[in-house]
Amino acid sequence: MKIIATALSVLLVAATPFAAQATPDDDLKAFRAYFTNKFPNVPQNDFINGVYALDAASREQWEEFEEFPSYEIAVDNGEGKFHTAFANGKSYADCFPNYKQGIKQNYPYFDTDKGKVVTLEGAINKCRTDNGEKKLKWKKGEITEISAYLASLSRGQIINIKVPNDAKAIAAYNRGKKHFWSKRGQLNMACADCHYYYSGSKIRADILSTGFGQASGFPVYRNKWAGMGTIQRRYAGCNKQVRAKPFKAQSDEYNALEYYHTYMSNGLEINGPSQRK
């Protein structure tokens, strides 16, 4: 069974809205317009709240959670760790000189010198290794405390991902786009099936959130996880749901997906960290 699922997950069927010549900006305009037309009663910036933008009953419950949010401890811990010196006397603040103004809205970005997508978690771990410290685990735990603190300083800032005119940057963007729109896994579903075409519908008892805005709230404290997780932890969960083999956190594949997926929320505010069911 597992073997079949794995084999099938490689069998990607490139799905429809895939005009090769569309620029990222064209893509974003079309993406945004689709959701604002589909949900005319949702104010644009409310899409950052996931399903809670779409369903009044879930929202009420969520607002109660947000009064005493479970991510608060992560933010506090993150703040403490962010300002604690590494063994060499430096600290994260030396790696992120602009952190006070908020930096999360600019991640992930494309590093044209290295030819790679840089996620916030990637930059956090690079800061550590550059200063002689060990890498943190990628998807949960301490790394989400640091990123939760940084996200909290970016609240209200406008997501502003850039795709420079660079062949590799465009290739990374297109790779992420392809991941989002391609069917995968034994169950043969694309991110777009659930978070574009059927956003707002119910899959069993869950309402499906809109791909537009999903990147805003991370990292999240998820009740189901009883803890914090990065956006790539969520990608892995959504891949597994359709019985596709998840990729490794911070793999080129997920970094490309995060790049495209976050670009698709450009113009919306950062609302991380947040609380999720």
Place this chain on the structure above:
Amino acid sequence: MRLTAHILTTTASIAALIGCLGFAPTIASANEAADLAKGKALSFDRKKGNCLACHMIEGGELAGNIGPPLIAMKARFPDYDKLRAQIYDARINNPNTIMIPFGPHAVISDSEIDLVTKFIHTL
């Protein structure tokens, strides 16, 4: 295991006996009812058909609404084979469908698809 086998043979011989006595139709409908119960269980089971993820089905709880409610199926699918084909591979009717290609991706077996189709056709 032995015991089950024994019960099964016993049941089978009773069945055969009753069959001889001319109660065949009753037995056929007992089998039919068992198949329908199996089909229903397969349709509802999250690890099998999990049709409820997307379709409202009478008797099922926490149904999704991605696909149409599965009601009046005989009216919509007078042809049983067409219904089976839809369940086997929904992509034939809609290449970009979100519905799972149950047959080609071996999500459930061919005989399970028969049982599911039988049950769905009664709705």
